Amino acid sequence: MTTFETYLEGRKGTVLDDDLVTVLGNIAEATRQISDKLRTSALDGLTGATENTNVQGETQKPLDILSNEILLEACRKSPAVSFAVSEELDTEVAIHADGKYAVIFDPLDGSSNLDVNVTVGTIFSVIEAKTPADILKSGRGQMVAAYAAYGPQTSLVITIGAGVQIFTLNDDGVYVMTNADAKIVPDAKEFAINAARRSSWDDVVSAYVENAIDTGHNMRWVGSMVADTHRIFNRGGVFLYPADRNKPAAGGRLRLLYEANPIGFLVEQAGGAAIIGKSTILDIVPTGLHQRVPVIFGSKNEIAKISAEYNAEKVAEPA
Structure with a gap:
C-alpha cells in the first residue's frame, strides 16, 4: 500500500x-x-x-x-x-x-x-x-x-x-x-460542453460538436469542472468551454491561474492536450491573477482535430 x-x-x-x-x-x-x-x-x-x-x-x-x-x-x-x-x-x-x-x-x-x-x-x-x-x-x-x-x-x-x-x-x-500512472486515452467518443451557450460558440467549436454528434459521440456535462475532468481521466473525451463570441473582451469563462493551468498540466502529464484555440494553455503568460481564458482539453487525437481547425482559420487568437 x-x-x-x-x-x-x-x-x-x-x-x-x-x-x-x-x-x-x-x-x-x-x-x-x-x-x-x-x-x-x-x-x-x-x-x-x-x-x-x-x-x-x-x-x-x-x-x-x-x-x-x-x-x-x-x-x-x-x-x-x-x-x-x-x-x-x-x-x-x-x-x-x-x-x-x-x-x-x-x-x-x-x-x-x-x-x-x-x-x-x-x-x-x-x-x-x-x-x-x-x-x-x-x-x-x-x-x-x-x-x-x-x-x-x-x-x-x-x-x-x-x-x-x-x-x-x-x-x-x-x-x-x-x-500509479493515470492516462487519458487518445481517442474517445464523448464530449462535455454547455449546449445552452451554443449561440456563443465560435465556428470551430460549432463544427466540432456538430460532427461529433453526427459520428455517434455522446455529450456529458456536469457543470463542475473537476467532475467533468475526472470523467475524462477515467474514460477519455473532450471538455470545451470556448470564449463567448458575443463578449470577446471577457477572454473566456475559466480562470487561467487556478483552473486552466493546473488542469492543463495534469492533462498533458496524462498524455492528453489542453489548448485555448491556436495556443497551448501552458504557454500563456498571464497578465493578471484573475485572467480568464477559453479552455479545451482532453483526449490527444480529438484535441489535435480541433487545434488543426483553429490553425487553419485566418482569425484572431482568443484572448
Whole structure:
C-alpha cells in the first residue's frame, strides 16, 4: 500500500524537497477536512448562499468561504509558503516573508452544484515565487498541480511532472494510491460542453460538436469542472468551454491561474492536450491573477482535430 505521504517521501530529490513535501502534506490534509465538511454540510447548516460576492462577482456559498479558510490555514502551517492566491480573494495573500512557494487554488470548484449533491472539487498548483511578480508566469512554471474530487469517493489526482497519480481517501482518512500512472486515452467518443451557450460558440467549436454528434459521440456535462475532468481521466473525451463570441473582451469563462493551468498540466502529464484555440494553455503568460481564458482539453487525437481547425482559420487568437 502506497500512501500519499510515502509517495512524496519516495520522490524527494526530484522537484520535491523537504519543504515542498510539507506543503503538499498540509494541503492534502486540508482537502480531507473539506471532504469531511461536505459530507455533513446539510446537517451543519452549510447549504444555500451567503450575501457575499467574491472578486469574480459570484455569490459565495458558506462552503466556499470555509474551504478557502481551510486552505489558507494549510498555507500558514507551511513555513515555505510565500503567498496564497485564491479564486475567492482579490489579490495574493502574503504568508511567510522567507517562503519560496506560492500556492494557487480554487477552494471549491463547482460549488453552485453543492445543494444538488453533485461532485465538486479543489484545484491547486504550486510554483516558485518569492515576490508577487513571480506569480505571473506561464503554466510551464508549475512544479505541482492537483485536484481533489469530492464525490462517491474522495480522490486526489496529482502530478509533480512525472506522470499522474491518483489517490483515494480510505475510512481512516488516509490517501492511498489507486492508480500509479493515470492516462487519458487518445481517442474517445464523448464530449462535455454547455449546449445552452451554443449561440456563443465560435465556428470551430460549432463544427466540432456538430460532427461529433453526427459520428455517434455522446455529450456529458456536469457543470463542475473537476467532475467533468475526472470523467475524462477515467474514460477519455473532450471538455470545451470556448470564449463567448458575443463578449470577446471577457477572454473566456475559466480562470487561467487556478483552473486552466493546473488542469492543463495534469492533462498533458496524462498524455492528453489542453489548448485555448491556436495556443497551448501552458504557454500563456498571464497578465493578471484573475485572467480568464477559453479552455479545451482532453483526449490527444480529438484535441489535435480541433487545434488543426483553429490553425487553419485566418482569425484572431482568443484572448
